[in-house]
Amino acid sequence: MRAERDALADRLRRSEARVKVLFDHSPVPVSVVSVADGRYTYVNRAYCEFYGRPAEYYLGTDPYQVWVEVTLPEEFEAERALFQRIADGEIEHYTIEKCFRLPNDQRAHGELTLTVTRDAQGRMHELVSVTRDLRSLRATQDAQRSLEEQLRRSQKLEVVGRMAGGVAHDFNNRLLIVMGYADMLRSELSEPRLLEMVEQITISAERSAELTKQLLAFSRRQRLSPKSVDVGETLSRMRRMLESLLSEKVELAVELGAAERLFCDPGQLEQVVLNLAINARDAMPSGGRLTLATRDVPPGAPELPAELARTHCVALDVSDTGAGIAAHVLPHIFEPFFTTKPLGLGTGLGLSTVEGIVRQSGGYVSVATREGAGTTVTAAFPVSDAALDLAPAPIELDLEARSGRLGTVLICDDDDAVRKLLADVLAIGSYRVLSACDGQQARALASGAAKIDLLVTDIVMPRTSGTELAAELRAMHPDALVLFVSGCVDPDALSSIQGEEFLAKPFLPAALLKRVREIIDARVSPSESGYHVPRSKPSS
Ligand SMILES: Nc1ncnc2c1ncn2[C@@H]1O[C@H](COP(=O)(O)OP(=O)(O)OP(=O)(O)O)[C@@H](O)[C@H]1O
Ligand SMILES: [Mg+2]
Numbered sequence: 001m002r003a004e005r006d007a008l009a010d011r012l013r014r015s016e017a018r019v020k021v022l023f024d025h026s027p028v029p030v031s032v033v034s035v036a037d038g039r040y041t042y043v044n045r046a047y048c049e050f051y052g053r054p055a056e057y058y059l060g061t062d063p064y065q066v067w068v069e070v071t072l073p074e075e076f077e078a079e080r081a082l083f084q085r086i087a088d089g090e091i092e093h094y095t096i097e098k099c100f101r102l103p104n105d106q107r108a109h110g111e112l113t114l115t116v117t118r119d120a121q122g123r124m125h126e127l128v129s130v131t132r133d134l135r136s137l138r139a140t141q142d143a144q145r146s147l148e149e150q151l152r153r154s155q156k157l158e159v160v161g162r163m164a165g166g167v168a169h170d171f172n173n174r175l176l177i178v179m180g181y182a183d184m185l186r187s188e189l190s191e192p193r194l195l196e197m198v199e200q201i202t203i204s205a206e207r208s209a210e211l212t213k214q215l216l217a218f219s220r221r222q223r224l225s226p227k228s229v230d231v232g233e234t235l236s237r238m239r240r241m242l243e244s245l246l247s248e249k250v251e252l253a254v255e256l257g258a259a260e261r262l263f264c265d266p267g268q269l270e271q272v273v274l275n276l277a278i279n280a281r282d283a284m285p286s287g288g289r290l291t292l293a294t295r296d297v298p299p300g301a302p303e304l305p306a307e308l309a310r311t312h313c314v315a316l317d318v319s320d321t322g323a324g325i326a327a328h329v330l331p332h333i334f335e336p337f338f339t340t341k342p343l344g345l346g347t348g349l350g351l352s353t354v355e356g357i358v359r360q361s362g363g364y365v366s367v368a369t370r371e372g373a374g375t376t377v378t379a380a381f382p383v384s385d386a387a388l389d390l391a392p393a394p395i396e397l398d399l400e401a402r403s404g405r406l407g408t409v410l411i412c413d414d415d416d417a418v419r420k421l422l423a424d425v426l427a428i429g430s431y432r433v434l435s436a437c438d439g440q441q442a443r444a445l446a447s448g449a450a451k452i453d454l455l456v457t458d459i460v461m462p463r464t465s466g467t468e469l470a471a472e473l474r475a476m477h478p479d480a481l482v483l484f485v486s487g488c489v490d491p492d493a494l495s496s497i498q499g500e501e502f503l504a505k506p507f508l509p510a511a512l513l514k515r516v517r518e519i520i521d522a523r524v525s526p527s528e529s530g531y532h533v534p535r536s537k538p539s540s
Helices: 002-025 045-051 055-059 063-070 073-087 135-188 192-219 231-245 266-282 350-360 384-390 416-428 439-448 466-476 491-495 509-524
Strands: 030-034 039-043 093-102 106-118 124-133 227-229 250-256 262-264 288-297 313-320 364-370 374-382 408-412 432-436 454-457 481-486 501-504
Touching: 030 045, 039 055, 039 063, 045 055, 045 093, 045 124, 063 093, 073 093, 073 106, 106 135, 135 192, 135 231, 135 266, 135 350, 135 416, 135 509, 227 231, 227 266, 227 384, 231 250, 231 266, 231 288, 262 266, 262 374, 266 288, 266 313, 266 350, 266 374, 350 364, 350 374, 408 416, 408 439, 408 466, 416 432, 416 509, 432 439, 439 454, 439 466, 454 466, 454 509, 466 481, 481 509, 501 509
Parallel strands: 250 288, 408 432, 408 454, 454 481, 481 501
Antiparallel strands: 030 039, 030 124, 093 106, 106 124, 227 262, 288 313, 313 374, 364 374
16 A cells, blocks of 8 residues: 555656756746735746746746736736636636747736636646747748738839839920931921921920920839740749748649740839739738649630730639639729728739730730639740740831832831821931831842941830840841930830940930931041941942
8 A cells, every 4th residue: 555655656757857847948938826825936938038027026926917018008907807707717828929028128918828727626726827938920921911012012113103204205205306307397397487486396395395305214114124934943943932921821833834934024024923922812811822824825726815816825814712703803803003902901002013924025915813712823935936936927018118219217116196296207318218017128128229328226126126126137247327316215125226326215306317328428438527326338
């Protein structure tokens, strides 16, 4: 009997020792308060580290006083009520998330669980507290939030920049026409009253040109650097980052089905993926599945929009199993600043940015959604080698042949009114004018012409840029000279034509004629005009 009791006591001692080791070394703060004595009987090391004082302090202090010290006054009542329910025997434990007040005015976010143990008669015996430190979790969430905030801010600037740049660029073309025709009108007029009116038009247009310059400088248009991109590789590389943006309740699946590489700016492709993934996540607050899938869309596929019917594309489908998009919301989702999210959570620029990027890259965006069943947003880009097949079929060419006494000038500008003005001005200057609306048409005209003296071309044009066109033309007509005209003041775009002849839009007709004359004359006798025209060989 005695031996049995000893063995039992020994087992108990060993068990207690084991529990003590566990608590002592636990990284979780734990305390035990004896209800009968109203004082702490145990605190572990993690407890002292979290709450900020040595064990002696707690063991010698009234637990109620400690509770008052670490609890924010505005949280007293809520926790007191929970404690009352333990005292009344209604509940055995409670868990509360709180902001702890610590020594030296520190604050720490944590979760407290308080549990009561009772004796055989059901009386409260001990109160055991376990605290979960939520600070690092909070820090991660904050970092994630600030990352998203940064993305949003940079997008806002980008959209504003794109709008400003787009407006300024178009505006320069319009001003060129106002200034050009006003100037031609002046040369036809002799009545002082009418001349004065025309003068006012010119002055006002020149002032507007100044404003446009400022606007362009402000927006600092960023240049796209499209490349051949392996979208699968991009998605694999982004996977970790995407996972960190999703909650554990959202499962991420990547299905790579596209065989082709696509053609776009790699940084912008990442922005597209990020935006669509964040939207999908936000649509699934209680969890679900996010799928990123790629596939080829061959020419002629029914889903291709009419203008891309002959284009081979690679599609990226971003699908969620979320709430879907309501019929009355759907027509608006691509509008800049349209959002259904609470203030501060969405700027409504995500999808408009995505659409801008995809359109600029020559692709298309589409949405399929069912309320309650989820959404798939598709962003499709042309495959990398198809970029050159996009040009429309050659059309009947409008040749503006005048006397052509002074040489043949090939004009290329995608703006109809600008092209007509350039042609009118050069025709007045007695040049033979060939005019093309894009690289493809210019190529066709150049290959049919016996001689091209000068190419006057815009820099930024869809499909073939001015610099690409210039290179092609020089291959066909080694003697041809090139003059770039552009309303763009973007330093990147301008650096692509370094060493070339350049005239900034808007300009007056006389300035164009003077410049054209100088360039052509310089080729005949470089020493006389003083102009250096690189890459062209003096004709013999
Ligand atoms: N996957 C989706 N599921 C459900 N609704 C969506 C989804 N994607 C977009 N939407 C709807 O389209 C709206 C516009 O989306 P958009 O990405 O342009 O802006 P946002 O997400 O609200 O804000 P932010 O610019 O911060 O991304 C959203 O507010 C939402 O109502
Ligand atoms: Mg969004």
